[in-house]
Amino acid sequence: MIDAFLIALQTILTGTHLLYLSGGVLLGLAIGIFPGLGGIAGLSLLLPFLFGMEPVSALAMLIGLVAVIPTSDTFTSVLMGIPGSSGSQATVLDGFPMAKKGQAARALSAAFSASLFGGLFGALVLTLFVLIARPVILAFGSAELFMLTLLGLSMVGVLAGNSLVKGLSACGIGLLFGSIGGAPATGEYRMSFDNNYLMDGIPLVVVGLGIFAIPEIIDLLRQNRPIAEASKLGSGWVEGVTDLVRNKWLAIRCAVIGCIVGALPGLGGSVVDWIAYGHAVQTSKDKSEFGKGDVRGVIAPESSNNAKEGGGLIPTLLFGIPGSGSMAVFLGGMVLIGLEPGPAMVSTDLDITYTIVWSLAMANVIGAGACLILSKWVAKLTTIPYALMAPFMIMVICFAAFQATRDLGDLMALLGIGLLGILMKRFGWPRPAFLIGFVLAGGMETYLYQAVQFDGWGFLLKPGVIIIGIMTAVSIYFATRHASNSDTNNESDDTNGADDFDNADGSATKNFESNEKDKLVQASAKTQYSIRPQVVFATAVCLTFAYGLYDSLQQSFLGGVFTAGLSALMLILSGTVLYKLVTHKPDDPVNFDNEIVAGYKGDQSVASLMHYIYWLVGLILGCFVLGYLISISLFFIAFLVLKARTSFIKTASLTMSAVLFLSVLSHVMVLDLPRGLLQDLVQLPWPIG
Structure with missing residues (x-):
């Protein structure tokens, strides 16, 4: 272990490693500054350029990019009022109001300081966990890894979305798409339609860009407006650092939350900032300024957001299970450069694990410093209309997608996956669940195949498998109860959320009472307008699983058992979604899905969705x-x-x-x-x- 420690220390101090690490940090800064890309799209853009690179150098670039995007996406959240990525949504609530008050410098300084603290805290946790968990990790075999993957997928489905069945179904779509191409056990081609491109499966780069970047870009284009009106930051750089020191215990608690949430597959960046923000509100005596420009509303999500990267690397490195969408792409990048996540990372490749940990810490330091230096110039970008930035972003995305296999089919797949991502976002099907399912499909099927080959179906009786199976069942049970409670309380939660931030003068309650009848009428009209396209989409999902079941029956037992079981189960779950939509009464409160499509029917200033797809x-x-x-x-x-x-x-x-x-x-x-x-x-x- 000491030898691994010294080798890692020697590696991170070399000029080459620092150069590539800084290059990844700069690329992460560029990605984070552009709203609509975020960590998943940024990593997907980087993957094509890693071919042929020396593994440690390529790893340095990946770590640099992973570490700094949760820091750099703060620019768009504070200055533009637009979340730079899914993990910076909560920062908008108080960061943007602070910027409008002329306190942008204070907000950015507090955010960057909290991000630096959270990143270093996450690296420390990862270091300690590797030392403590090493004996347990080495005891895991194929059967235990399969069950652990199943546990991760169950948590993805039940935690990534507001609807239990939608979360699981989205995860199933990803698993099915990840199974396209040759079967790991037999090499039989599945769901390829005799198309040469699909026989090798859809590249991860294309899926990452299509499912996240394309929908975000189109959504921002549909707003058809400049991002910001002014670029002045004001003063308060020192005050922001002081704010972090003054609220150090809040930052520590939120960093712990970030590590825990990041280590749980399926939570990740999509909810960690909201959990930390909610914790900050609940534990504060004076809640009156939250949502209006309270610096605590910036410190809490930013410290947890960066700490979650250290936590997310725990299941990614040690078990090969990504803890978030960005970790899913990072996992694909590791495989691409010849590194195999899993127990080997704490045995033969322990030096590489320590290299990753300390590179993560260094990247946070470099990134936070670079963000402070570049703030004045980045602020000037906020006055550029998004319509001028979008063509450049689309150009780079298409170029990166083509580098996946150098086939024009990459661009067609990008368009198809992009359209799927747009519809999933519009109708409330969690996209991180889809991506993690896609990444884990191959590994999950391989672990199952190996477990059956080594131990037969008796592997289900192994002690480790039983323990993880119980954990999976308990996770699904509690998630089911939580989902039913959320559906029951959804309407009251929405009104309570308004009370938390607007009830200082009692106006929120008064407005709600006076307009309640109008809101019910509008909700009914909106539901009538939006349920039809959701029904069509849910029907298409059901037909996809039906075809997956049909295709699996054409294969041999080992070639089709995984997709057959998956498609049969997901056909039931997606059918449940379709049933709820079809039987939904227009006059009922919209409780099933909090992302019912508005349609923008009455807003003439916003272009239609299909317009940009054309x-x-x-x-x-x-x-x-x-x-x-x-x-x-x-x-x-x-x-x-x-x-x-x-x-x-x-x-x-x-x-x-x-x-x-x-x-x-x-x-x-x-x-x-x-x-x-x-x-x-x-x-x-x-x-x-």
Whole structure:
């Protein structure tokens, strides 16, 4: 162990490691600054560039990016009022009001200080856990790992969404999509439709970008407005650090919450900030300023958000089970560079584990310092209309997706998964559950196959398996009770939430009483409008599982047993969702799903959802015909002129900048740009050839 300790210390102090770590931090800063990307999309963008890299260097970049995104996404939450990622939603409640009061510098300083503290705390917890849990981890075999994966998936389903059956069904969709291609046990092709692209399965890069980045970008575009009106930060940089010291016990408690939540698969960044924020409100004597610009509302979620990365690495590194969506992509990145998560990380690869832990701590220090230095320049980006940023983000996303397999099918898959992500977000199906299910599908089936091969079905009687099985059953039981209680109390919770932040003068209660009848009428109309598309989507999910069951019956026993059992179970759960939607009465309170689609029917200032999907369809079809570089050039010109309404000179300069960036990037990194029919028929010069 001492040898591993010294090797890790020597590794992190080398110039090469520090260089790649800093590169990952800078990339994470860039990703976090752009709203709509976040950690999952950022990691997915990085994965294609890791091919051929030395493992420790590639790992340094991954850790640098993972560590700093929960810090850098604070910029958009505080300055723009837009969550930079799912883990920075709660920061908006008090960070943005502080910015509007002229206290943006204080809010950012408190957030960065809390993020640094949380990141270091998470690294410390991870170090201690590795030392304590090593003997237990080494005792895990294939059977125990399979059951642990099942426990993780059960927690994903019951904790990632507001509806139990939706959470489990979303997880099942991910598992089924992750099973596309060759079966681990027999190599039989499943659900491939004799398509060469699908025979190898859908790449993780494409899934990560499609399920998260595309929906966020389209949602921000639909708002059709500038992000912010001013870029002044004001004073208060020192005061923000003082705020952290003054509320140090709150930061410590929230960091502990972050570590615990991060270590539980399925919670992760999507809820940890809300849990910490709720804890801060509940434990504070004076609650009057929460939601109006209380610095405690910034410190609590930010300290927990960064600490959760250390906690999330515990199941990811030691058991191969990602604790969040970003950890799911990180797990895929580790496999990509030749590192196998699991018990080996505390035995033969213990030095790599310590390298990861200390790299995480260093990345937090570098990231927090860089954020403080760059704050003034980043603030100026908030005045740029999102319509000007979106084309650049779409360009990079499509380029990164294509690098997954260098096949135009990558772009088609990106569009399909992106559309799925949009619909899941609109209808309240948890996307992190889908992504974690997708990542765990291969490992879960492999563990099951190995357990059956080694011990037969008698592996279910092993003591470790029984213990984990009981934990899984208890988890599902309590989650079921919680879900039923949430459905019963959902309406009162909504009104209580308004009371917490607005009842200082009694106006919230008065407004609710006077407008109660109008709200019921509006809710009924909204439900009538929105239930139909939800029914169609739920029906499509049921048909997908039905086809998965049919396809599994065409395979051998070992090739189809996993997908058959999965599809049969999920057909029941998704059928329950469909039944509830079909039998939902328009006059009933909307308790089943708190993300009922509003439809934006009466808002003429917001473009329709399909409008931007057509733009993406046009871009991808253009890639098939004209090639990527020509298509993205035409996309830039059309989008900037028609949507951003820029001048001819500005349009030309932005388009040329994008083309130059892509050309230089592909040339320096020896990466291919998608070719179309035009390049196959006509010999064209570089770079359009």
